[in-house]
Amino acid sequence: MNIKKLSLPFIILIILFITIGCVKKFxxxxxxxxxxxxxxxxxxxxxxxxxxxxxxxxxxxxxxxxxxxxxxxxxxxxxxxxxxxxxxxxxxxxxxxxxxxxxxxxxxxxxxxxxxxxxxxxxxxxxxxxxxxxxxxxxxxxxxxxxxxxxxxxxxxxxxxxxxxxxxxxxxxxxxxxxxxxxxxxxxxxxxxxxxxxxxxxxxxxxxxxxxxxxxxxxxxxxxxxxxxxxxxxxxxxxxxxxxxxxxxxxxxxxxxxxxxxxxxxxxxxxxxxxxxxxxxxxxxxxxxxxxxxxxxxxxxxxxxxxxxxxxxxxxxxxxxxxxxxxxxxxxxxxxVWENDIEDRNLNNFHKYSRDFFRRRSYDKYYDTLLEISKFSDREMKAISETVAELNLKYFAGFRNELIHDILDTEGFKILHETAPFFIRDYVMSMFDDQKTDxxxxxxxxxxx
Ligand SMILES: [Fe+2]
Known part of the structure; x- marks a missing residue:
């Protein structure tokens, strides 16, 4: 077999292979x-x-x-x-x-x-x-x-x-x-x-x-x-x-x-x-x-x-x-809403509606968790859930630093502060240990x- 005769198509094939390989990648x-x-x-x-x-x-x-x-x-x-x-x-x-x-x-x-x-x-x-x-x-x-x-x-x-x-x-x-x-x-x-x-x-x-x-x-x-x-x-x-x-x-x-x-x-x-x-x-x-x-x-x-x-x-x-x-x-x-003449009451009051909805879900979640733990009175559970729901509104929006000091005076925070470590307390405290950045x-x- 004449290798010289084969070499040109072979080289073209190699070039094609390399080119196609490149094209596929980049x-x-x-x-x-x-x-x-x-x-x-x-x-x-x-x-x-x-x-x-x-x-x-x-x-x-x-x-x-x-x-x-x-x-x-x-x-x-x-x-x-x-x-x-x-x-x-x-x-x-x-x-x-x-x-x-x-x-x-x-x-x-x-x-x-x-x-x-x-x-x-x-x-x-x-x-x-x-x-x-x-x-x-x-x-x-x-x-x-x-x-x-x-x-x-x-x-x-x-x-x-x-x-x-x-x-x-x-x-x-x-x-x-x-x-x-x-x-x-x-x-x-x-x-x-x-x-x-x-x-x-x-x-x-x-x-x-x-x-x-x-x-x-x-x-x-x-x-x-x-x-x-x-x-x-x-x-x-x-x-x-x-x-x-x-x-x-x-x-x-x-x-x-x-x-x-x-x-x-x-x-x-x-x-x-x-x-x-x-x-x-x-x-x-x-x-x-x-x-x-x-x-x-x-x-x-x-x-x-x-x-x-x-x-x-x-x-x-x-x-x-x-x-x-x-x-x-x-x-x-x-x-x-204005542009499209939307009449839905919640959408017309969207900021408040969305805020209240998020707060309510947060409150219910923590209240249910506290119910399962059955360590606190109903009044205490409500106070803690209020505090965490309020904190979460700011925390999830990235503005926890604004609220962090107001929360110290709430009844819910005081209860958490005095209690032994558990998930909700650890979660709230983690916000205080966080970097104070915007x-x-x-x-x-x-x-x-
Ligand atoms: Fe996801």
């Missing part, structure tokens, strides 16, 4: 970022919208129970809150919207399809949208119809269907996809790329009775993350990482199943990759923490739940050559190269 869309270098970029971060299709429930007892045993999410108003948020987007025209997971209440197929329609309306306004799944979104065994007195199991979606449904909202524009999860890399701007990390553990949900709440970044994904970071560096782009679960603890008592299981490994990895900012959701708490080593910092900015009081979202501004400015903004439900704003300067 397409040329890298070179075609829509936002050019040197431009300011505004990102909106709206997390845990937990959309619930109105077709999945009626005004019967089953939904009433479900709604009123929850954590303060306004599941009966997700449609309206997301539409009001879209009206905010129409008025403010951010460049990019990021949704770090829990797009639906419990992964109902119908809720996902409606959510995708809502995202289409946002994309049609010229906003690039990027989503990743949360722990509620895929193969969720809790997906239900709530009809009359009954809760009827309904279809959720698979991981492949998640990619299909949300294809225009990240996956289509991904310049690279991880082989082991739904993580992807996107380059919407020449200066800032998005590393969308899938931290949810849905693979065994099908055989479970409840969705897996905890999260992790699979160790098998680490090499891919390093490749993404290197590619970004070669292109002079900074990476913002996004994940559903917390990168680090946001509360020293409540963190199990909220913080990713391999937190320290991922922190080390991100520090070694010079990734400074992680945007997360899941815990429904407005809270900013950072980890520092050898003069390097990585921030975990947890934005609170869009559909729970105070119904806010993050606004992150990238100022070229200077840094990132994060603030929060509340959904302007009134403006949307969790609704931060300025993160760009690192000098």
């Amino acid at each position: 397409t040329c869309s890298v070179l075609n970022c829509k936002i050019k270098s040197g431009e300011e970029i505004t990102f909106f971060i709206a997390t845990d919208p937990h959309h619930l299709s109105k077709n999945t429930y009626d005004d019967g007892k089953a939904f009433d129970w479900f709604l009123n045993s929850g954590d303060g999410k306004l599941l009966h108003y997700t449609d309206e809150i997301i539409d009001a948020f879209t009206f905010d987007i129409e008025n403010s025209r951010p460049d990019i919207l990021i949704i770090p997971g829990d797009l639906t209440c419990n992964g109902e197929r119908e809720s996902h399809l409606e959510m995708a329609d809502k995202l289409k309306a946002i994309k049609d306004l010229g906003v690039h949208v990027f989503v990743i799944p949360g722990n509620h979104d895929i193969e969720n065994p809790w997906a239900r119809n709530y009809y009359g007195d009954e809760m009827i199991k309904i279809e959720s979606i698979s991981d492949e269907e998640f990619v299909e449904i949300y294809e225009p909202y990240g996956y289509k524009d991904a310049i690279s996809r991880d082989n082991y999860s739904l993580s992807y890399l996107a380059a919407p701007a020449e200066d800032v790329w998005l590393l969308m990390l899938d931290s949810a553990k849905y693979k065994r949900n099908k055989v479970r009775t409840a969705p897996e709440m905890g999260g992790e970044i699979p160790a098998k994904t680490f090499d891919w993350i390093r490749e993404c970071a290197n590619l970004a560096k070669e292109n002079n782009a900074q990476i913002i990482a996004v994940m559903h679960h917390s990168l680090m603890d946001h509360n020293e008592v409540v963190n199990e199943n909220y913080t990713i299981e391999n937190s320290q490994d991922v922190i080390d990895l991100l520090l070694s990759c010079d990734i400074q900012i992680v945007l997360s959701g899941h815990i429904h708490l407005q809270d900013i923490k950072y980890y520092e080593r050898d003069n390097k910092r990585v921030y975990d900015i947890a934005t609170s739940c869009l559909v729970a009081y105070p119904n806010q979202y993050g606004v992150l501004r990238f100022i070229p050559g200077r840094g990132f400015n994060y603030t929060t903004r509340r959904v302007d439900v009134y403006a949307w 969790n609704n704003k931060i300025w993160i300067p760009t690192k000098s190269k």
